[in-house]
Amino acid sequence: MTTALIMAGGKGTRLDLDYEKPMVKVNEKPMISYVIEALMESQYINKILVAISPNTPVTSEYVKKFPVKIIKTKGEGYIEDLADILKNREYVKKDEVIMTIVADLPFITAKQIDDVLENYYKRGKPAMCVSVPEYLFEKYNITPTLVYEGLVPTGVNLLLANNEEQDQSIYESENVELAFNINTLNDLNLSENYIKK
Ligand SMILES: Nc1nc2c(ncn2[C@@H]2O[C@H](COP(=O)(O)OP(=O)(O)OP(=O)(O)O)[C@@H](O)[C@H]2O)c(=O)[nH]1
Ligand SMILES: [Mg+2]
Numbered sequence: 001m002t003t004a005l006i007m008a009g010g011k012g013t014r015l016d017l018d019y020e021k022p023m024v025k026v027n028e029k030p031m032i033s034y035v036i037e038a039l040m041e042s043q044y045i046n047k048i049l050v051a052i053s054p055n056t057p058v059t060s061e062y063v064k065k066f067p068v069k070i071i072k073t074k075g076e077g078y079i080e081d082l083a084d085i086l087k088n089r090e091y092v093k094k095d096e097v098i099m100t101i102v103a104d105l106p107f108i109t110a111k112q113i114d115d116v117l118e119n120y121y122k123r124g125k126p127a128m129c130v131s132v133p134e135y136l137f138e139k140y141n142i143t144p145t146l147v148y149e150g151l152v153p154t155g156v157n158l159l160l161a162n163n164e165e166q167d168q169s170i171y172e173s174e175n176v177e178l179a180f181n182i183n184t185l186n187d188l189n190l191s192e193n194y195i196k197k
Pocket of ligand 2: 010011
């Protein structure tokens with residue numbers, strides 16, 4: 001079984017709106033609700049943690065209606081806050097498998113999450129980074145935020161909670177939804193076009 005950890009304590013600077021990024025609505029629903037619902041529906045996820053911070057008080061209130069555990073982080077950066085959580089044995093056990101996921105993936109589905117996890121368990125390596133090939137973005141006319149060697153990193157990663165260097169594999173998923181995250185107003189507009197398609 002796998003624990004999901006939604007990172008939801010960022011400042012949302014690039015989006016430049018007056019409200020918190022996880023609460024930005026796509027098709028009339030806050031983005032984070034899509035992520036939580038997909039995780040709830042996944043066959044392999046048995047626990048959902050949401051890492052909020054002083055940057056995201058509204059998100060913190062909103063997620064209370066879901067079966068999730070809220071973790072308060074400092075909001076000092078994704079890497080720093082993730083490291084603090086992984087060290088804390090109140091939150092995660094040393095050999096717990098953690099799927100970290102960002103809050104701004106409004107098109108993610110339970111089926112895609114299950115596909116990622118089936119691959120992770122098949123490979124048997126402690127860590128796995130999920131990416132999507134860039135050409136899929138071109139196909140759907142979406143602009144990826146970051147491209148590295150023809151691959152777009154998704155906001156989804158797997159690791160053990162022991163917080164040590166881990167042997168990692170890279171999984172190339174064919175599901176562009178796993179990498180279609182919303183960072184800018186342009187991304188938000190693109191997401192509306194994507195919905196229409
Ligand atoms: N708990 C926690 N979550 C974070 C932190 N930084 C980013 N996140 C979350 O990690 C996910 C991916 O981060 P980004 O896409 O960069 O979001 P962001 O940092 O809010 O936005 P920018 O300020 O534009 O970079 C988002 O769901 C953020 O809410 C942090 O310091 N603490
Ligand atoms: Mg950021």
